[in-house]
Amino acid sequence: MQHSGGFATTINCMDGRVQLPIIEWMQQEYGVDYVDALTEPGPIKILSENEDAATVASIKRRLDISARLHGSCAISVVAHYDCGGNPVDKDTQMVQLASAIERVKDWGYGLPIVGLWVDERWAVHPVQRD
Numbered sequence: 001m002q003h004s005g006g007f008a009t010t011i012n013c014m015d016g017r018v019q020l021p022i023i024e025w026m027q028q029e030y031g032v033d034y035v036d037a038l039t040e041p042g043p044i045k046i047l048s049e050n051e052d053a054a055t056v057a058s059i060k061r062r063l064d065i066s067a068r069l070h071g072s073c074a075i076s077v078v079a080h081y082d083c084g085g086n087p088v089d090k091d092t093q094m095v096q097l098a099s100a101i102e103r104v105k106d107w108g109y110g111l112p113i114v115g116l117w118v119d120e121r122w123a124v125h126p127v128q129r130d
């Protein structure tokens with residue numbers, strides 16, 4: 001694997017089971033050494049509902065550092081099987097994920113955004129690209 005020394009960013013769940021799969025997928029996909037992890041319990045719920053203004057602002061503040069200071073090349077937004085912070089079925093999560101991606105896109109960083117699903121075997125699947 002050829003690494004650039006660069007950064008990518010993930011808006012991921014805080015669930016420990018999905019950290020390494022997502023970091024490794026992002027490193028392979030974008031050829032980066034480092035993945036800035038912005039973690040919340042069920043971030044797609046938080047971003048799609050847009051009701052918890054303090055947490056949404058916190059995610060944006062962290063994304064700003066990752067995008068502008070680290071020069072991140074891409075952003076992933078993550079949904080996963082058995083999410084304790086967002087205990088709804090996969091179909092509902094896919095709707096939330098699309099909405100969460102739209103919100104991040106609206107922030108205007110102009111970076112590629114990928115929606116990722118982590119399944120019951122902790123395998124990572126790209127389900128939406130923007």
Ligand SMILES: [Zn+2]
Nearest residue numbers: 013015083084
């Ligand atoms: Zn979760």
